[in-house]
Amino acid sequence: MTTAGGFHGAGVVLPLSGDEPPVTIERVPAREAAERELSRPMYHENDPSLLQRALDRFWEWVGDLFDAAAGATPGGAVGVVVLVLVVLLLLGALWWRLGTPHRAPSSSAPVFDDRPRSAAEHRAAAEAHAADQQWSQALQERMRAVVRSLEERALLDPRPGRTADEAASEAARSLPSHEAGLHTAARDFDDVTYGGRSADERAYRRIADLDRDIERTQPVLAPSPGAAE
Structure with a gap:
């Protein structure tokens, strides 16, 4: 049976005006024609953009996720909010306790990177930086100054390329009472110079006090090879 605008067998019947017989279009070509028609830009002018569709999917x-968490958490949505607040408070406490994370020193590099200067010249430069509250440069x-002073006193052999940690380890042999201070100063120097940290006045005063104490300390000289005999 054929009705106007209805189906006829496996095709679509299109009524025509007048006495012309209806035109039957097979189902598949009819669907393809409809898809071609609906794909025309005029039908998609108000469609959301790709970014908007992606954002809609994300928020969905x-x-x-929130609904699933609310269903699994005691207290429902209120419980989820409380849990999130607790996590944020814990993160804030860790941030306050540990401070801003800093990059660890990637490698050790030589203490001196320019023309040779005396210990007095390095001290003068340090005090000038400290007067301007440039604590990182002052600490460096x-x-x-500490390393150059040890070289000038012959407690360290002058050697290009020596790192701060190497200088601290070698100097501690003749200045054992300052071993901890020397290693702390070397670590502060590496953190500031190669680790991206910023020094403060306290760190600078600590290394300045170490410099003065080392100047007043008598070294422990290693015994000569024939001393035991």
Whole structure:
């Protein structure tokens, strides 16, 4: 049976005006023709953009996740909010306790990276930086003053390329009472110079005090090879 605008067998019947017989279009070609018609830009001018569709999918996923968490958490949505607040408070406490994370020193590099200067010149440069509250530069120059002073006193052999940690280890042999201070100063120097940290006044004063104490300390000289005999 054929009705106007209805189906006729496996095709689509299109009524025509007048006495012309209806035209029957097979189902598949009819669907393809409809798809071609609907794909025309005029039908999609108000469609959401790709970004908007992606954002809609994301918020749908967040909503589903929140609903799932609310269903599994005692107290429902209120419980989820309380849990999130507790996590944020814990993260804030850790941040306050540990401070801003800093990059660890990637490698050790030589203490001196420019023309040779005396210990007095390094100290003067350090004090000039400290007067301007440039604590990182002041700490670096004061560490260089410590190492240069040890070289001038023949407690360290002058050697290009020596790192701060190497200088601290070698100097501690003749200045054992300052071993801890020397290693702390070397670590502060590496953190500031190669680790991206910023020094403060306290760190600078600590290494300046170490410099003055080392100047007043008599070294422990290693016994000569024939001393035991």
